Amino acid sequence: xxxxxxIASEKDAALQRIAAASSSTELDSVRVAVLGKKGTLTQLLxxxxxxxxxxxxxxxxxxNATKAAVEQTLEDxxxxxxxxxxIERTQAxxxxxxxxxxxxxLGSQHLISRITAxxxxxxxxxxxxxxxxxxxxxxxxxxxxxxxxxxxxxxxLQDTFYLRDLSGxxxxxAGESDAQLRPQTSGVQVHTMENEKPPIYxxxxxxxxxxxxxxxxxxxxxxxxxxLVVDSGITFGDLKGTLEYFCREVFGPDRRTRFRPHFFPFxxxxxxxxxxxxxxxGAGCRFCGGTGWLEILGCGMVxxxxxxxxxxxxxxxxxxxxxxxVERIACLKYDIPDLRMLLAGDMRFLRQF
Ligand code: DAH
Numbered sequence: 001x002x003x004x005x006x007i008a009s010e011k012d013a014a015l016q017r018i019a020a021a022s023s024s025t026e027l028d029s030v031r032v033a034v035l036g037k038k039g040t041l042t043q044l045l046x047x048x049x050x051x052x053x054x055x056x057x058x059x060x061x062x063x064n065a066t067k068a069a070v071e072q073t074l075e076d077x078x079x080x081x082x083x084x085x086x087i088e089r090t091q092a093x094x095x096x097x098x099x100x101x102x103x104x105x106l107g108s109q110h111l112i113s114r115i116t117a118x119x120x121x122x123x124x125x126x127x128x129x130x131x132x133x134x135x136x137x138x139x140x141x142x143x144x145x146x147x148x149x150x151x152x153x154x155x156x157l158q159d160t161f162y163l164r165d166l167s168g169x170x171x172x173x174a175g176e177s178d179a180q181l182r183p184q185t186s187g188v189q190v191h192t193m194e195n196e197k198p199p200i201y202x203x204x205x206x207x208x209x210x211x212x213x214x215x216x217x218x219x220x221x222x223x224x225x226x227x228l229v230v231d232s233g234i235t236f237g238d239l240k241g242t243l244e245y246f247c248r249e250v251f252g253p254d255r256r257t258r259f260r261p262h263f264f265p266f267x268x269x270x271x272x273x274x275x276x277x278x279x280x281x282g283a284g285c286r287f288c289g290g291t292g293w294l295e296i297l298g299c300g301m302v303x304x305x306x307x308x309x310x311x312x313x314x315x316x317x318x319x320x321x322x323x324x325x326v327e328r329i330a331c332l333k334y335d336i337p338d339l340r341m342l343l344a345g346d347m348r349f350l351r352q353f
Pocket of ligand 1: 186
């Protein structure tokens, strides 16, 4: 016979088992054991028949109340276990986002490219544009049209690399069979003046090749920037003012410049420009050979003979030109004692810039 006490102790036992369940699966077996077909509480309900009519109502109420309480507790516990299990599962599967990633090394511009861009930027600000030339050109553009005919002694200083095609014959460009790697960017002057009428304000950056052995101040392959201005009324004063402005912009206000008379076949008069040595500040040291000055570029007024090759009337127009070595400028700006360091590819050196 079922008594109210039996029901109370059944309820306590069921609630304890529910509290003790530590997983959803365990809780499920508790549910079956208590409320299932053969569950303990179901069993009590089955025994109702044997209860005297006078007690049926109160026992029935007690059993129903117990069932409701057990069901509610089961439900609450199921929710709590589900939540806990979800947290556990996500924690187990989580990616540890606090682990530092592998950094990809970022490339940067080489000092030669950077100085080239810096120089172009300076001239860009005063109205120059960039003209492209090719590294292989003919004898005509490299020398002849630059007032350097075949028997001119200045050619000997720039012994060039002649090119051959695949069959071994000398390579041709536009029908001329004397293609060579250019020894200077000055040929771009000729191409530009052939294709455009003044006013011309251009810079022509690019690689040049010489039959030189690499040493602290020479490279067989280096970068030049050519400048050319053709307009009416251009004087040597314009040349001087322009190049002094350029030197101040690139080297800063503390370095001085000077113009020395020189010879170039394609300019008359011609000059070389020196900048005061950044290591001894002009006093004279090993870097500047004791002179206090370092040569940075060649320049001059465009020779009327060059104008004759490109059909520009020297009675109407005048102009100036200059050519500088980018690697030298980079070394002079940062007091680098050997041009070869720029090409050695030593990252410890290059990363400084
Ligand atoms: N082409 C000369 C060289 O490579 C540099 C040069 C000098 C360029 C005078 C010029 C110039 O345009 O006017 O040594």
